[in-house]
Amino acid sequence: MKKIIGTSLLFLSFSVFGQTKEDSIQFNKISTEILNNGKGYTELKELTKNIGHRLSGSDSYEKAVKWAESKLKNARADRVWLQEVMIPVWTRGKESLKIKVRDGKWLNLKMLSLGNSEGTGGKDISGDIIMVKSMEEYDKLLPEQVKDKILFFNYPFKQSFIETFKGYSDAAKYRVNAASLTAKKGGKFAIIRSLSSAFDDVPHTGAMYYENEGPQIPAVAIGNTTADELANYLKNNPVLAKLNSNCGMKGEKSSYSVIGEITGKKDKSVIVVGGHLDSWDVGEGAHDDGAGIVQSIEVLRTFKKLGIQNNHTIRVVCFANEENGVRGGVQYGKIAKENNEKHIFAIESDAGGFTPRGIALQMDNEKINQIKSWTELFFPYGVYNFEGRYSGTDLYPLHDMGVPTAELVPDSQRYFDIHHTEEDTFEKVNRRELLLGATTMTQIIYMIDKYW
Amino acid sequence: MKKIIGTSLLFLSFSVFGQTKEDSIQFNKISTEILNNGKGYTELKELTKNIGHRLSGSDSYEKAVKWAESKLKNARADRVWLQEVMIPVWTRGKESLKIKVRDGKWLNLKMLSLGNSEGTGGKDISGDIIMVKSMEEYDKLLPEQVKDKILFFNYPFKQSFIETFKGYSDAAKYRVNAASLTAKKGGKFAIIRSLSSAFDDVPHTGAMYYENEGPQIPAVAIGNTTADELANYLKNNPVLAKLNSNCGMKGEKSSYSVIGEITGKKDKSVIVVGGHLDSWDVGEGAHDDGAGIVQSIEVLRTFKKLGIQNNHTIRVVCFANEENGVRGGVQYGKIAKENNEKHIFAIESDAGGFTPRGIALQMDNEKINQIKSWTELFFPYGVYNFEGRYSGTDLYPLHDMGVPTAELVPDSQRYFDIHHTEEDTFEKVNRRELLLGATTMTQIIYMIDKYW
Numbered sequence: 001m002k003k004i005i006g007t008s009l010l011f012l013s014f015s016v017f018g019q020t021k022e023d024s025i026q027f028n029k030i031s032t033e034i035l036n037n038g039k040g041y042t043e044l045k046e047l048t049k050n051i052g053h054r055l056s057g058s059d060s061y062e063k064a065v066k067w068a069e070s071k072l073k074n075a076r077a078d079r080v081w082l083q084e085v086m087i088p089v090w091t092r093g094k095e096s097l098k099i100k101v102r103d104g105k106w107l108n109l110k111m112l113s114l115g116n117s118e119g120t121g122g123k124d125i126s127g128d129i130i131m132v133k134s135m136e137e138y139d140k141l142l143p144e145q146v147k148d149k150i151l152f153f154n155y156p157f158k159q160s161f162i163e164t165f166k167g168y169s170d171a172a173k174y175r176v177n178a179a180s181l182t183a184k185k186g187g188k189f190a191i192i193r194s195l196s197s198a199f200d201d202v203p204h205t206g207a208m209y210y211e212n213e214g215p216q217i218p219a220v221a222i223g224n225t226t227a228d229e230l231a232n233y234l235k236n237n238p239v240l241a242k243l244n245s246n247c248g249m250k251g252e253k254s255s256y257s258v259i260g261e262i263t264g265k266k267d268k269s270v271i272v273v274g275g276h277l278d279s280w281d282v283g284e285g286a287h288d289d290g291a292g293i294v295q296s297i298e299v300l301r302t303f304k305k306l307g308i309q310n311n312h313t314i315r316v317v318c319f320a321n322e323e324n325g326v327r328g329g330v331q332y333g334k335i336a337k338e339n340n341e342k343h344i345f346a347i348e349s350d351a352g353g354f355t356p357r358g359i360a361l362q363m364d365n366e367k368i369n370q371i372k373s374w375t376e377l378f379f380p381y382g383v384y385n386f387e388g389r390y391s392g393t394d395l396y397p398l399h400d401m402g403v404p405t406a407e408l409v410p411d412s413q414r415y416f417d418i419h420h421t422e423e424d425t426f427e428k429v430n431r432r433e434l435l436l437g438a439t440t441m442t443q444i445i446y447m448i449d450k451y452w
Numbered sequence: 453m454k455k456i457i458g459t460s461l462l463f464l465s466f467s468v469f470g471q472t473k474e475d476s477i478q479f480n481k482i483s484t485e486i487l488n489n490g491k492g493y494t495e496l497k498e499l500t501k502n503i504g505h506r507l508s509g510s511d512s513y514e515k516a517v518k519w520a521e522s523k524l525k526n527a528r529a530d531r532v533w534l535q536e537v538m539i540p541v542w543t544r545g546k547e548s549l550k551i552k553v554r555d556g557k558w559l560n561l562k563m564l565s566l567g568n569s570e571g572t573g574g575k576d577i578s579g580d581i582i583m584v585k586s587m588e589e590y591d592k593l594l595p596e597q598v599k600d601k602i603l604f605f606n607y608p609f610k611q612s613f614i615e616t617f618k619g620y621s622d623a624a625k626y627r628v629n630a631a632s633l634t635a636k637k638g639g640k641f642a643i644i645r646s647l648s649s650a651f652d653d654v655p656h657t658g659a660m661y662y663e664n665e666g667p668q669i670p671a672v673a674i675g676n677t678t679a680d681e682l683a684n685y686l687k688n689n690p691v692l693a694k695l696n697s698n699c700g701m702k703g704e705k706s707s708y709s710v711i712g713e714i715t716g717k718k719d720k721s722v723i724v725v726g727g728h729l730d731s732w733d734v735g736e737g738a739h740d741d742g743a744g745i746v747q748s749i750e751v752l753r754t755f756k757k758l759g760i761q762n763n764h765t766i767r768v769v770c771f772a773n774e775e776n777g778v779r780g781g782v783q784y785g786k787i788a789k790e791n792n793e794k795h796i797f798a799i800e801s802d803a804g805g806f807t808p809r810g811i812a813l814q815m816d817n818e819k820i821n822q823i824k825s826w827t828e829l830f831f832p833y834g835v836y837n838f839e840g841r842y843s844g845t846d847l848y849p850l851h852d853m854g855v856p857t858a859e860l861v862p863d864s865q866r867y868f869d870i871h872h873t874e875e876d877t878f879e880k881v882n883r884r885e886l887l888l889g890a891t892t893m894t895q896i897i898y899m900i901d902k903y904w
Contacts, residue, residue, distance in 0.1 A: 432649060
């Protein structure tokens with residue numbers, strides 16, 4: 001109750017400033033410009049169809065760097081540059097997973113190795129599968145039961161969470177840790193059920209990491225229906241699995257984040273808006289995170305097009321290597337510190353190009369309450385929820401330096417159907433939804449720039 | 453400001469009743485049941501893939517009647533019946549629209565006749581095209597300019613409305629009236645630019661109506677890119693158009709709405725939840741309105757499955773003929789009146805199976821404020837907006853009898869990309885989004901049933 005009344009009072013105090021009307025007019029100009037003339041959708045088509053997926057370290061990532069540089073220039077940034085960063089080079093290579101039930105034939109399972117996973121060096125590795133459905137079941141397994149076996153973590157993505165990001169967080173530990181958990185008890189490799197909200201046979205990749213000690217054994221993901229079939233086989237029969245994979249980490253190389261800015265008219269303190277330019281090596285990285293990239297560029301383009309006089313420097317950052325290392329985000333924070341740059345706000349779009357519904361705010365309560373006092377302005381745009389307390393992965397280094405950070409919160413229902421899969425394509429992005437996200441980001445930056 | 457404070461007070465008074473906690477638990481049970489075990493998505497697959505589109509008067513509509521009857525029985529309705537209603541029979545038949553620019557060849561244009569439009573009786577009708585971009589331009593045309601010509605209403609769907617239903621309402625008069633407007637000034641037939649939020653070449657059909665006087669000339673729709681091309685041709689050249697169509701109204705026939713209910717434990721007053729069973733004769737009528745049908749059945753199934761003791765009778769109505777006559781809705785109201793049935797609330801889902809965001813309320817302010825006082829309960833489900841003042845087309849007869857009516861308000865961004873087209877297919881529906889809509893409907897009916 002208290003919270004609601006608090007918000008009402010904030011509304012009042014904001015209106016007392018007498019600025020709501022002027023801001024409301026500016027909000028409308030922003031949305032009209034973007035919905036009528038926004039370039040984000042056609043730019044996303046270029047990025048996804050001409051370049052496609054763009055894992056850090058790949059040639060296509062380097063193409064994406066050049067593409068982003070040119071788009072920021074087209075959007076009339078005052079300054080565009082590349083920020084060098086060392087990134088890990090992981091490659092997939094050929095891979096296959098087969099199973100044999102009793103004395104039957106080998107069946108090929110649709111699968112994807114998890115990102116960062118080592119492979120088998122092109123050799124077959126095989127063993128009987130043991131299934132666990134939860135961490136509790138894993139904990140009960142004795143090393144002698146797991147030794148030389150394949151561990152199948154069959155933990156389902158929970159449908160009952162209303163926000164799918166909660167289902168994702170709930171299940172993510174299985175993906176991240178499956179290999180090390182399996183190795184710890186002497187297993188040969190790990191299979192996980194994909195972190196997927198869909199009921200299909202699409203495997204989802206995504207980052208896994210090895211603990212410092214212990215052997216670096218492979219981990220792979222299978223789709224939901226394959227996982228169900230495998231579980232079914234395991235009810236009555238021992239199932240032998242055979243993995244062959246050339247995946248693996250191939251050192252590091254020098255690459256770039258791409259940055260463009262329009263200079264502040266009042267001072268040089270910085271507002272960041274960004275997404276990550278890299279994607280996984282399957283699909284087209286359309287929602288994750290082509291959407292965030294074109295939305296961020298759209299913010300800059302709109303400020304220039306409408307001739308909004310920005311007090312502070314507004315900087316678009318297309319981060320390198322969010323998916324399997326976050327090196328771009330870390331490097332950006334490091335350089336900002338070295339250069340003594342003052343950042344007053346940073347927002348990332350990295351939750352898909354779906355209809356925006358809110359902005360998650362990771363900052364002190366006073367600032368949160370001030371932004372919440374603007375709810376009335378955002379409400380007609382379908383943006384009403386400022387409850388989240390997280391911001392994009394790439395912004396954590398800035399957040400740790402004390403910068404107020406935020407993330408666009410789009411509708412989450414479809415994201416984990418396609419996240420990190422072959423299905424994350426341009427066709428899954430809706431023009432209006434994408435551009436409304438850019439609208440929200442432009443509106444919040446307009447407000448921050450004006451009132452902070 | 454006032455509004456917000458008002459809501460706060462209502463929150464307070466509702467909490468004072470001490471029932472929020474219990475209701476919140478029930479809300480969670482409802483959502484968990486539907487998201488985990490909901491049958492709506494697989495039922496929609498049956499309806500769209502086994503039966504497909506189902507225009508009133510077609511054989512497939514009759515199949516849909518049998519299907520709905522059986523699904524309501526499976527959902528454990530206490531009583532299921534068919535409500536007879538006379539419906540108009542409109543059929544499309546073969547149709548083609550060609551244009552000739554100067555002395556060039558005839559080009560075939562992708563098109564759809566508008567629903568209810570008469571055709572050409574299989575003969576060619578041709579004439580030069582005159583384009584107008586607005587009603588104002590139409591008003592300026594003299595009859596001698598239009599005589600024997602083809603009028604092309606090239607009015608664009610406005611992208612700048614945040615809610616696409618506003619863009620649709622804004623453009624709908626061109627579709628509904630194009631034929632009569634053209635006839636009034638002596639034209640031969642009308643072409644409209646489709647009421648579409650997409651930038652593609654998909655023609656959108658939908659109902660048109662003839663004024664009582666005047667000849668019943670044909671009206672057809674073309675997609676957005678074809679409309680742009682045609683407008684471009686017309687800049688420099690006269691363009692001849694030729695229409696041939698066997699569309700037309702073929703009298704009336706007897707058909708059915710399908711109704712199922714669970715009887716009230718306290719009294720027999722009725723709460724209606726519904727959608728329309730018919731669709732246009734292209735695509736699969738998945739969002740419009742297969743979604744509303746399966747969501748309504750899901751409400752009944754969930755009440756039974758969770759053993760919620762409903763005070764009032766909860767009645768699912770699968771209305772006949774919403775698309776081109778609203779005969780099912782009108783007949784339902786008529787029979788309700790004849791039988792002296794007391795209806796306390798009715799809600800329709802007919803705005804697509806997308807993520808729910810609110811409930812539009814068409815009733816007196818006291819009731820609206822009571823429902824708004826429940827906002828806190830709905831908020832965690834992404835349902836926050838109770839501002840709309842309309843309800844489904846099929847509920848207007850009930851509304852006119854004084855019944856409080858409502859409509860589910862899903863996210864509107866994608867609806868008019870596919871509405872009334874070949875593209876309105878099962879694949880465009882997301883399982884979680886669809887089931888969350890059913891969740892919202894079950895939750896609001898639970899509240900109404902408990903507190904009214």
